[in-house]
Amino acid sequence: MKIVFTAINKSEDSLIDSRFGRAKVLVLFDEQTNTKEYISNDESEHMDQGAGLQTAQKVLKLSPDVIVLGSAIGYKTLDVIKQTDIKVYIGATDMTIDEAYKAFKNNKLKLQN
Numbered sequence: 001m002k003i004v005f006t007a008i009n010k011s012e013d014s015l016i017d018s019r020f021g022r023a024k025v026l027v028l029f030d031e032q033t034n035t036k037e038y039i040s041n042d043e044s045e046h047m048d049q050g051a052g053l054q055t056a057q058k059v060l061k062l063s064p065d066v067i068v069l070g071s072a073i074g075y076k077t078l079d080v081i082k083q084t085d086i087k088v089y090i091g092a093t094d095m096t097i098d099e100a101y102k103a104f105k106n107n108k109l110k111l112q113n
Contacts, residue, residue, distance in 0.1 A: 018070025021052030052077035
């Protein structure tokens, strides 16, 4: 399974970024290989609008099974993601990436519909 986490920086102990579109970093975790890839999302910070849709396109290219973040994804962006099999889990606020992963695995996060 591949999971994308939103993060505030490119470090092992980074906290989850509660935002999706303007998240500073996307972290792609591959459970099969137990590896993390850190992808910058800085360009979204300077956009007046459309950051969520641009980030969604970036995430879709990574082909994850799941997205984990703090707060809900906006409805326009969620509509794009819902056209795939990707599941979105929210509620990882104030957690590190590893804590969010454990919360996801222990069914402690909420599926965004």
